[in-house]
Amino acid sequence: MARGPVAIDRGAIWPGLAVLALVLALVLGPLALVLAQAGGAGAITAADWAAVRFTLWQAALSAGLSTVLAVPVARALARRRFAGRAALVTALGAPFILPVIVAVLGLLALFGRAGILGRALTALGLPPVPIYGLQGVLVAHLFLNLPLAVRMILNGWAAIPPERFRLAAALGLAPRDVARLIERPMLRATLPGVALSIFLVCLTSFTVILIMGGGPRATSLGLAIYQAFRLEFALGHAASLAALQLALGLAATGAGLMVLRPAAFGAGRGLASLAPPADPKWLARIADALAIALLALFLALPVGLAALAGLAHLPGLEAEVLRAGARSMVIALAASALATAGALLAGQAIAHLPARSGRLADAAAMLALGVSPLVIGTGAFLAIRPFADPVRLALPVTLLANALMAFPFALRILAPDLAALRADYGRLSQSLGLTGRARLRLVTLPRLRRPLAFAAGLSAALSMGDLGVITLFSDPAQATLPALLYQRMGQYRMDEAYGISALLMGLSFGLFWAFDRMGRKDADA
Amino acid sequence: MMKSLMIAGLLAAAPLAALAEEKPVLTVYTYDSFTADWGPGPAVEKAFEATCDCDLRYVTAGDAAALLSRVLLEGQNTKADVVLGLDTNLTEQALKSGLFAPHGETSARFNLPVAWDDPVFVPYDWGYFAFVYDKTKVKSVPASFEELGKSDLKIVIEDPRSSSPGLGLLMWVKAAYGDRAPEIWKALAHNIVTVAPGWSEAYGLFLKGEADMVLSYTTSPAYHVFAEKDDSKAAAPFREGHYLQIEVAARTATTQQPALADRFLAFMTGPEFQKLIPETNWMYPAVTPAGGLPAEFQALIRPEKALLLPAAEAAALRDKATEEWRAALSQ
Numbered sequence: 001m002a003r004g005p006v007a008i009d010r011g012a013i014w015p016g017l018a019v020l021a022l023v024l025a026l027v028l029g030p031l032a033l034v035l036a037q038a039g040g041a042g043a044i045t046a047a048d049w050a051a052v053r054f055t056l057w058q059a060a061l062s063a064g065l066s067t068v069l070a071v072p073v074a075r076a077l078a079r080r081r082f083a084g085r086a087a088l089v090t091a092l093g094a095p096f097i098l099p100v101i102v103a104v105l106g107l108l109a110l111f112g113r114a115g116i117l118g119r120a121l122t123a124l125g126l127p128p129v130p131i132y133g134l135q136g137v138l139v140a141h142l143f144l145n146l147p148l149a150v151r152m153i154l155n156g157w158a159a160i161p162p163e164r165f166r167l168a169a170a171l172g173l174a175p176r177d178v179a180r181l182i183e184r185p186m187l188r189a190t191l192p193g194v195a196l197s198i199f200l201v202c203l204t205s206f207t208v209i210l211i212m213g214g215g216p217r218a219t220s221l222g223l224a225i226y227q228a229f230r231l232e233f234a235l236g237h238a239a240s241l242a243a244l245q246l247a248l249g250l251a252a253t254g255a256g257l258m259v260l261r262p263a264a265f266g267a268g269r270g271l272a273s274l275a276p277p278a279d280p281k282w283l284a285r286i287a288d289a290l291a292i293a294l295l296a297l298f299l300a301l302p303v304g305l306a307a308l309a310g311l312a313h314l315p316g317l318e319a320e321v322l323r324a325g326a327r328s329m330v331i332a333l334a335a336s337a338l339a340t341a342g343a344l345l346a347g348q349a350i351a352h353l354p355a356r357s358g359r360l361a362d363a364a365a366m367l368a369l370g371v372s373p374l375v376i377g378t379g380a381f382l383a384i385r386p387f388a389d390p391v392r393l394a395l396p397v398t399l400l401a402n403a404l405m406a407f408p409f410a411l412r413i414l415a416p417d418l419a420a421l422r423a424d425y426g427r428l429s430q431s432l433g434l435t436g437r438a439r440l441r442l443v444t445l446p447r448l449r450r451p452l453a454f455a456a457g458l459s460a461a462l463s464m465g466d467l468g469v470i471t472l473f474s475d476p477a478q479a480t481l482p483a484l485l486y487q488r489m490g491q492y493r494m495d496e497a498y499g500i501s502a503l504l505m506g507l508s509f510g511l512f513w514a515f516d517r518m519g520r521k522d523a524d525a
Numbered sequence: 526m527m528k529s530l531m532i533a534g535l536l537a538a539a540p541l542a543a544l545a546e547e548k549p550v551l552t553v554y555t556y557d558s559f560t561a562d563w564g565p566g567p568a569v570e571k572a573f574e575a576t577c578d579c580d581l582r583y584v585t586a587g588d589a590a591a592l593l594s595r596v597l598l599e600g601q602n603t604k605a606d607v608v609l610g611l612d613t614n615l616t617e618q619a620l621k622s623g624l625f626a627p628h629g630e631t632s633a634r635f636n637l638p639v640a641w642d643d644p645v646f647v648p649y650d651w652g653y654f655a656f657v658y659d660k661t662k663v664k665s666v667p668a669s670f671e672e673l674g675k676s677d678l679k680i681v682i683e684d685p686r687s688s689s690p691g692l693g694l695l696m697w698v699k700a701a702y703g704d705r706a707p708e709i710w711k712a713l714a715h716n717i718v719t720v721a722p723g724w725s726e727a728y729g730l731f732l733k734g735e736a737d738m739v740l741s742y743t744t745s746p747a748y749h750v751f752a753e754k755d756d757s758k759a760a761a762p763f764r765e766g767h768y769l770q771i772e773v774a775a776r777t778a779t780t781q782q783p784a785l786a787d788r789f790l791a792f793m794t795g796p797e798f799q800k801l802i803p804e805t806n807w808m809y810p811a812v813t814p815a816g817g818l819p820a821e822f823q824a825l826i827r828p829e830k831a832l833l834l835p836a837a838e839a840a841a842l843r844d845k846a847t848e849e850w851r852a853a854l855s856q
Contacts, residue, residue, distance in 0.1 A: 211719055214719045227687060385599070
């Protein structure tokens, strides 16, 4: 990394630091307000610590498994070309952006007692798949996160300048040597960030752990926070637990970033990206085909089953639902713009800061993943109430919360490329006197089109799924699609709920797909 | 010319504005499904405004627990005149806050399975918790928790730490079995497929076929008959009796419209409000309307014994009962 010799470009740093300050304020401000309202923190109990242990254990397992399993699939996808590959790569975003309850029902339609597998086993006289328990939590977290991990690692492969593979081919390197000299350093740079993101997502997992966990053996910190807020009205206890969750997230981020090293391949000449050499041995071919097929099945079956359940009820949806859909789209696009622009600025600042302060800034940014929606919602309510009617600001609050939640993902997607850009083009830009906006327009944006589009698409789709932070001041007249989904489910109207979820899946995936297309035009990822 | 026209316009509009301001506003806090198009809210608003010469305004929160959270956060500054939608699991916390005031005399004669003389909270609907099943799939229906525990039937329940029905089930077992509760839970452990965060998730899992029975209400089958012409669902009557959930409203201590708030509470127990309840909230009305209950309610089971722990006692028992539940199911 050529950090030292290049003078610090202040223009690249200040806007990003301002974004980071805002993120910190949005994460810590609500917590401080809740604490102030409670009049002090509450004690953490023995049951809470048990929940912490289980939460950390399942998050570590989920992150480790997802990352390890993602590597062979990503490698297979990177080095093989086949019909439908582009569609599969785009579809990798699908599970991650499903509303959790929809994803869980889809998974159970496959693995559950009444699911396809379960019924097949019962017909054979065998017991159903033992899906409930730690294994169920892991399967669900794999389903939600493995595709994202594959996608992020695949981006790492695509970012290797094609000259390196050509040189390897010219030198007659065997696949094993390519792996050692080119692919392993890339994985070394990418995997810690991937594992960290998944760990943080699973740290705050709530619905998945309860439903798939099968009972109180699987109790999460998220449940303890919910209980303190909503059933015990113990704000002090709730604030302590939320602070603990943030601290755990921060510690994990610290550890993750310590081992994170940017790859240093040097700049390419911007040639069309090249697939790594495909191992011609038949064993390797079969292994690759198997990895891809298994992932495709693991993805397509639950998603397809979840979509099917709702398709029939789509035509019957009322105008109210369609209005909510439009509202959710607007929020998603705005939140995506905020999150992506913020992540670009913050990522640029992080890449330009000296290594240690850069890591500190990066950790601060990732804090947003450990935040509790209940804290955000309560904090926003407390902040707004003295000045205005919170209901009037319900949608802006939702937008901001969604942008905040998507921000760390966008940052993780952009960070490796921004670091590489700084290392490869930093000196050239500086010697040409390219700074600020000109540099953004001429260097950063063109080189980053692919990850930017991916980040924007993912942020938009994530925002469609909504955080549901405004339960304290929800207004049915301006409900979002996920809010309507839960409202219908709560009133026996399951058919409508499935219809809404199909619409939600369609819109989320449509947004994701549209952005992703923009990034991959005349380039194959 | 323009100016004088505008002034004339303003003068003409002034009396109207004054008239609108004179109408007192009654602010009712409730959960959002109450005010949905298919909920009772819109019809209630129209009917009450026709008699009160006032403006009824709803302020909503996502669910009953969020509703109480909001009122507790607002404290003395709350704009609520009436809070509608708390259930018997939440009333103790609400009472202790001191934010609610005794209601004026109501002449309502409640059709609740238990005597009700709470000075603060006025019930508007109620239901029995029950295990609901599919008649076409479950042939031998358990008639008690003990029989359920001995059977191989699979059930989905709600977590008492995140949902009101879950807490209701906890109190049901406690009210029926007292110190034997841990034993009952241990016997049920092998029946429980999973514990859902809330009623919606549990009921969704049941409808998807993940379990033979789900903890819901005796009134649940009525919805399927009414909306889906499906009479395959039924609730299992349990010998030890069924625990009650009662939904209530109360007026706040800080209301500037105490008389109007009392009038609303009286209206709430009257026929115009009560006749809306069965087919919007899928619960029993607190006061059976003159025309009786809708047809789909006639076939429902009517438990012989109703169980309900006094709110203060249930609140005091909660931590211990939750711990017993957790310990029994964690083995």
